[in-house]
Amino acid sequence: xxxxxxxxxxxxxxxxxxxxxxxxxxxxxxxxxxxxxxxxxxxxxxxxxxxxxxxxxxxxxxxxxxxxxxxxxxxxxxxxxxxxxxxxxxxxxxxxxxxxxxxxxxxxxxxxxxxxxxxxxxxxxxxxxxxxxxxxxxxxxxxxxxxxxxxxxxxxxxxxxxxxxxxxxxxxxxxxxxxxxxxxxxxxxxxxxxxxxxxxxxxxxxxxxxxxxxxxxxxxxxxxxxxxxxxxxxxxxxxxxxxxxxxxxxxxxxxxxxxxxxxxxxxxxxxxxxxxxxxxxxxxxxxxxxxxxxxxxxxxxxxxxxxxxxxxxxxxxxxxxxxxxxxxxxxxxxxxxxxxxxxxxxxxxxxxxxxxxxxxxxxxxxxxxxxxxxxxxxxxxxxxxxxxxxxxxxxxxxxxxx
Amino acid sequence: xxxxxxxxxxxxxxxxxxxxxxxxxxxxxxxxxxxxxxxxxxxxxxxxxxxxxxxxxxxxxxxxxxxxxxxxxxxxxxxxxxxxxxxxxxxxxxxxxxxxxxxxxxxxxxxxxxxxxxxxxxxxxxxxxxxxxxxxxxxxxxxxxxxxxxxxxxxxxx
Numbered sequence: 001x002x003x004x005x006x007x008x009x010x011x012x013x014x015x016x017x018x019x020x021x022x023x024x025x026x027x028x029x030x031x032x033x034x035x036x037x038x039x040x041x042x043x044x045x046x047x048x049x050x051x052x053x054x055x056x057x058x059x060x061x062x063x064x065x066x067x068x069x070x071x072x073x074x075x076x077x078x079x080x081x082x083x084x085x086x087x088x089x090x091x092x093x094x095x096x097x098x099x100x101x102x103x104x105x106x107x108x109x110x111x112x113x114x115x116x117x118x119x120x121x122x123x124x125x126x127x128x129x130x131x132x133x134x135x136x137x138x139x140x141x142x143x144x145x146x147x148x149x150x151x152x153x154x155x156x157x158x159x160x161x162x163x164x165x166x167x168x169x170x171x172x173x174x175x176x177x178x179x180x181x182x183x184x185x186x187x188x189x190x191x192x193x194x195x196x197x198x199x200x201x202x203x204x205x206x207x208x209x210x211x212x213x214x215x216x217x218x219x220x221x222x223x224x225x226x227x228x229x230x231x232x233x234x235x236x237x238x239x240x241x242x243x244x245x246x247x248x249x250x251x252x253x254x255x256x257x258x259x260x261x262x263x264x265x266x267x268x269x270x271x272x273x274x275x276x277x278x279x280x281x282x283x284x285x286x287x288x289x290x291x292x293x294x295x296x297x298x299x300x301x302x303x304x305x306x307x308x309x310x311x312x313x314x315x316x317x318x319x320x321x322x323x324x325x326x327x328x329x330x331x332x333x334x335x336x337x338x339x340x341x342x343x344x345x346x347x348x349x350x351x352x353x354x355x356x357x358x359x360x361x362x363x364x365x366x367x368x369x370x371x372x373x374x375x376x377x378x379x380x381x382x383x384x385x386x387x388x389x390x391x392x393x394x395x396x397x398x399x400x401x402x
Numbered sequence: 403x404x405x406x407x408x409x410x411x412x413x414x415x416x417x418x419x420x421x422x423x424x425x426x427x428x429x430x431x432x433x434x435x436x437x438x439x440x441x442x443x444x445x446x447x448x449x450x451x452x453x454x455x456x457x458x459x460x461x462x463x464x465x466x467x468x469x470x471x472x473x474x475x476x477x478x479x480x481x482x483x484x485x486x487x488x489x490x491x492x493x494x495x496x497x498x499x500x501x502x503x504x505x506x507x508x509x510x511x512x513x514x515x516x517x518x519x520x521x522x523x524x525x526x527x528x529x530x531x532x533x534x535x536x537x538x539x540x541x542x543x544x545x546x547x548x549x550x551x552x553x554x555x556x557x558x559x560x
Binding site for chain 1 (some may be wrong): 437447448452455456457458511519521523525527528
């Protein structure tokens with residue numbers, strides 16, 4: 001293979017230019033076919049122009065060394081500060097000559113350029129490796145849209161890729177979703193909008209980031225969310241929270257994407273001042289209701305006593321980033337409506353991300369108080385109770401601990 | 403004596419049974435208004451002190467004072483005036499007009515009380531209910547003020 005590669009790269013002259021290349025880390029599909037020793041040759045102009053054009057589409061211009069090499073199709077690599085793009089000249093030649101675009105090769109090219117455009121390092125521990133692979137997949141999907149691929153082309157191309165899911169790589173469904181998401185990003189950037197494509201997996205972003213300062217919060221121990229899971233992912237945490245919400249009687253909930261994670265928001269509920277939710281149907285109205293059964297005692301109590309309303313919104317934020325809360329007062333009313341703006345489920349691309357040691361789950365509790373019936377409910381900040389008490393009285397903590 | 407009565411009856415078609423002394427009429431209306439006003443003010447004061455209206459307490463009193471005070475002011479002023487001038491107490495009023503004035507007052511005061519009493523049974527904001535009640539209390543107040551004005555301000559004597 002090496003001899004043939006040398007001949008393609010320019011006959012005898014190219015042979016002279018052949019040199020072995022050591023790398024610190026490398027990414028290649030079909031890595032089973034990777035030769036033990038890596039030889040590189042000067043790139044031809046057409047291939048260089050192709051890669052530079054594609055890299056330019058990302059809006060990034062880094063120092064990238066493009067070389068023909070004995071790699072399967074195309075590989076991204078690094079050696080110290082130097083970044084490489086290695087390609088199999090036969091494959092790229094076919095790609096350039098082909099009258100119809102070979103979208104499978106385009107997906108591979110896009111993925112490897114995605115690594116370099118995002119300045120990924122390959123000398124990483126496995127959990128981070130999985131994250132950068134998904135990011136490169138998203139970039140590939142984006143690039144394929146820019147090259148004119150339809151969503152079906154992307155799906156067909158990705159189906160032909162040797163995707164493997166192990167400790168270092170995300171599961172194939174997550175990767176397919178990442179390609180799709182990238183394609184939709186490209187479409188959205190081109191003004192195409194999200195449309196009603198049923199395959200889309202984009203979900204709304206959290207309405208404001210960082211989130212407004214909560215009345216209380218509680219860090220949910222990871223052991224409660226991912227216990228007994230050998231390779232925990234964000235979807236495991238999401239399922240655990242959903243189950244707890246269901247058991248604690250919460251109805252509607254909404255998923256939002258947040259940087260490196262997701263947020264799950266429960267419906268606003270009416271509570272007693274001590275944090276217990278109101279019973280039955282009285283839990284859900286967002287106003288203080290008159291007594292349902294008339295009796296003189298409750299009537300006079302209502303006539304001569306203030307009837308403040310207490311409300312609560314719980315948002316679980318699961319992310320590997322540190323959570324900072326905004327203190328912008330203009331956003332303080334917004335949490336009441338969050339449950340109506342998100343998605344009903346977690347997209348695969350987020351759900352399949354690993355629940356690493358960096359990931360934390362924080363329950364943000366927004367308490368609202370309505371001074372009297374019919375008046376505006378305002379955010380209590382800080383709240384009357386701590387986040388932990390809210391979690392206990394809402395029965396969510398007990399459900400998570402089960 | 404019988405001749406005198408017959409002469410009076412001939413001059414004035416109204417019999418004594420159809421007439422009520424103005425003093426009694428005024429006292430009857432004043433009793434109604436002052437007791438209803440006391441009940442309303444007591445209720446609103448307790449509610450205000452117990453923060454039933456929260457920050458809207460000023461709006462609540464801004465609603466009740468113009469609703470009651472003009473009429474109450476007139477009633478108390480006239481009662482005081484007649485207390486020191488005996489001549490003004492000799493007037494009479496037709497019983498039927500007193501009944502009209504009384505029932506108009508009664509209904510008006512009942513509507514005000516109901517606006518307050520209905521609050522615990524309504525999901526609406528109490529201040530909104532009070533504002534809404536002005537729609538019917540306003541015209542009603544005009545009628546009541548006219549009726550009471552005649553009764554309390556007239557100086558005609560029989």
